[in-house]
Amino acid sequence: MVSERAAQVLVASNRGPVTYAFREDGTLDARRGGGGLVSGLSAIGTDADALWVCAALGDGDREAVRRGVAEPGVRMLDIDATVHADAYNGIANSVLWFVHHMLYQTPLEPVFDAQFRRQWDAYRTYNRAFADALAAESAPGAVVMIQDYHLALAPGMLRELRPDLRIGHFSHTPWAPPEYFRMLPDDVAEELVRGMLGADRLGFLTWRWASAFMQCAGNVAEDGRIVSSAPDDPRPRIRHSPTGESAFRTTLVGVHGLGAEAGFLRRRSHELDVEERMVALRDQVGGEGDRKTIVRVDRTELSKNIVRGLLAFRTLLDERPEWRERVVHVAFAYPSRQDLPVYRDYTAEVARLSEEINAQYGTPGWTPVVLHVKDDFARSLAAYRIADVALVNPIRDGMNLVAKEIPVVSDAGCALVLSREAGAYEELGDEAIVVNPYDVTGTAAALHQALTMPDGERAERTKRLAAAATALPPQQWFLEQLHALEALGEGGEEADDLGRT
Known part of the structure; x- marks a missing residue:
């Protein structure tokens, strides 16, 4: 069900623009954060119908949600603390971060065992909470800009719920080369790629990281259902289809090298x-x-x-x-x-x-x-x-x-x-x-x-x-991606130069 005050532009990230802490008298103190996303979102103006969806990260944040305390334009999700810990520390920071930064001491790690599978389920649940919230808060045809490796599954989940939306995902980290990415269990690697490909457009900080993702996308599905254009194509894109379906979608790939303000x-x-x-x-x-x-x-x-x-x-x-x-x-x-x-x-x-x-x-x-x-x-x-x-x-x-x-x-x-x-x-x-x-x-x-x-x-x-x-200062960095998504038709559809089967 769509909210009565649905937003036209939404940003989703693990950490939001505000955190809450307890004062000595038990009241809550709101502390605004900084960074490129905060600066970038300000570029669309205070009158824009925008919403930032983020996770409650501490006791103060969770209490703010329970009390109904909120900053204008921010929706904080009180996801179960155990689920968040398993998703954030167990998977995002202890697996995905290590894979993309190639940090594992491979003679000893990683070990993908029953604990990993339990934590992976939590990562799914965490991403699902964001997808559900974004689906409920988005106006018809809205633009949704999902951020980073914490939310790699959310684009695909949101696409299933709201095919009318124009969905972008931006990776603030490197992307692992295919030979390292395939260290992940095969089903997990494919689930991550397909989750990302739920977006109409994927953004990366450099062409090196974008090319690595495109190579990984082509490698994880050996049945020909994910096909990348050449990295030097004027409009890099990936054609893909859910397993068992004949209709193909196109995900565009772009690079936006965030600069200093x-x-x-x-x-x-x-x-x-x-x-x-x-x-x-x-x-x-x-x-x-x-x-x-x-x-x-x-x-x-x-x-x-x-x-x-x-x-x-x-x-x-x-x-x-x-x-x-x-x-x-x-x-x-x-x-x-x-x-x-x-x-x-x-x-x-x-x-x-x-x-x-x-x-x-x-x-x-x-x-x-x-x-x-x-x-x-x-x-x-x-x-x-x-x-x-x-x-x-x-x-x-x-x-x-x-x-x-x-x-x-x-x-x-x-x-x-x-x-x-x-x-x-x-x-x-x-x-x-x-x-x-x-x-x-x-x-x-x-x-x-x-x-x-x-x-x-x-x-x-x-x-x-x-x-x-x-x-490319933060405001321009944000607007470049926003305008690229706005230029797409509803649901992100556009001509597929790679052809359809």
């Missing part, structure tokens, strides 16, 4: 709290302003490769002793997913290695590694401004906005050392010093090259990096 970053980076943190950071760096800084800002996700970055810095100090007492590695490693043991262990290893480097090389007037683990956006911006070198060396990353934000904010220009496995490499690689993220000695050599880059070259590269980084 230059105006906001430049304004925010010159506010008083950022200036105060710059003073504190310069005091920690020491050296009366003569020391260079190598800056990294990450969450302690396994894909970010923080440990190898620290090993590369240690190698630099070992092989290039002239840099001792002349450079400081400012490393922000903000805790992520600490409810998972492997992430807690990784965070602990980052702290242990930082302490080891400081013990080995530090002097009374010089701390080689300045590590901060408490999330502080103002301090991150302060570090961006003072960075001489930015180290962004992920094992694999959908995009990496830090690589795009630092050149925009940098005061005097910043050399970028960038992993070739970051999605941002496609746009920024020409002006960065590119590294193999597994090569510690190569990364150390790249850090030396970055530190010795002439000031003029560094400044010019930074200008070109900033221009590339801001080419």
